[in-house]
Amino acid sequence: MALTLQRLDAPSRSDGVFEQLRHQILTGAVPAGGRIPNERDLAARLGVNRSSVREAIRRLEGLDLVTVRHGRGTYVRHASESSALQVVEALLREPRAITVDLLRQTLLFRRDIVLRVVELAAQHHRTEHLADARALLDRESAEGATPARALELDVAMNRLLGEASGNLMYQVVTNLFTRLLRQLGPLYYNESRDHRRSLETHRRLLVALEARDADEARRILEVMLDYSEQAILEEAERLEAAGVIGPETPAP
Amino acid sequence: MALTLQRLDAPSRSDGVFEQLRHQILTGAVPAGGRIPNERDLAARLGVNRSSVREAIRRLEGLDLVTVRHGRGTYVRHASESSALQVVEALLREPRAITVDLLRQTLLFRRDIVLRVVELAAQHHRTEHLADARALLDRESAEGATPARALELDVAMNRLLGEASGNLMYQVVTNLFTRLLRQLGPLYYNESRDHRRSLETHRRLLVALEARDADEARRILEVMLDYSEQAILEEAERLEAAGVIGPETPAP
């Protein structure tokens, strides 16, 4: 079989520092309000240059995870004080920070948004939006329904809806969902689910959109969401019970 | 009256660089897909050290406004490709990038979110949430209804609702709205509006929340939103016609 390799950009030093700090913060190693070590210390302890540390801290600042105060230090903030939805994405990268409850909140948010987006898309889409989707679906039809293809299909449709909504804010949030989808993919897009009807459902959704039937589009999407949310939550509950995600469980 | 001053950290070099670059990008000085000058050039042209430029670029990266590729350069992306809601906040800082249409999209998004948040808050709030608000409203009652107080009241209520919603994602988005509110404040919280009923309305909202009457809370908020959105849009239309906001208008 042909080699299928994924290009990976070598993570930079500041990437590594950023991820470590983010991890420590999100898992509560530094309590909110607490101060992280000064930049020189961090650099020394991490074995990197202070510049790399500073760049990492800039990124944390962009997520509102820390506030930097000249002459005083760098202080940790609650994730809930942030105004960057990406912190939630970051949280969901931390097995120890994922709980079924957090996942439930996220899925609720996504449901609300996506249902509204599809409604807006039905009302506002212009022809060029749907042409891409139509082409994609036609191309896809012949192929088998693997989990990977189902994921890509959802991603593509998600993206399309965002664009068609004609609302920049909804589109941006939708972009975030795309990333979340890829990240949480394994929870849902796996062999244990039946993805065979996915293509057909997408096709019906597209028809509803073409007909500008917002209610019908919502209904179709609602069913998809019901199914996928349930699947994700079941999987998450399993993982939580097994101690794979969720807060540290004391040794039995 | 007692002075209430907000301390502001002196903007750093990298702040300045960041803002300049963001401005140039958001106003289209560099087209999406285009490359910005290399770091050494930028540093030289801006008269700052390369480190400051790099830190600024890191922040742009965090907003998904650019992608940096080792050995190649730094490329600009469409705001609509971003997954950071803060780009929209940034857009709304650029008079030339603000249009009535963008504002309308933003307000629609806010309306949807806030109405949902108030619903969730009515269902999920715990007593401590409302206690703060109650105290605030009682304290406020005696004072006059200045635009500034009306703004602060809305900000506080906004924040409260986010916390009470019990949903991290909604809370984070709400935090963003708080910032937007302060930023767009002048469009609405000015002398030409009547803010005298604001306190009374907030009081009724609080009662509805205490009674966990989600529908009533929504209705109350809806009226507030109707009023403020209309005011903001009228003001924006005026400003757009006057050429204060919106794309550059050719000299007559």
Added chain:
DNA sequence: TTTCTCAAGTGGTCGGACCTCTGACCTCTG
């Protein structure tokens, strides 16, 4: 006691060197 000064600690900036990756061009080879 109160006020002032100053030193230590922390983030902010500097410049200038070197490393690594990318892409275009060059050169060798079959």
Added chain:
DNA sequence: CAGAGGTCAGAGGTCCGACCACTTGAGAAA
């Protein structure tokens, strides 16, 4: 004449070590 590797300039990535600017608190001075 492709197609392979080699070379080099240009871009980002990292490092060093020094100095600047702000904050705080301890200790000196009033």
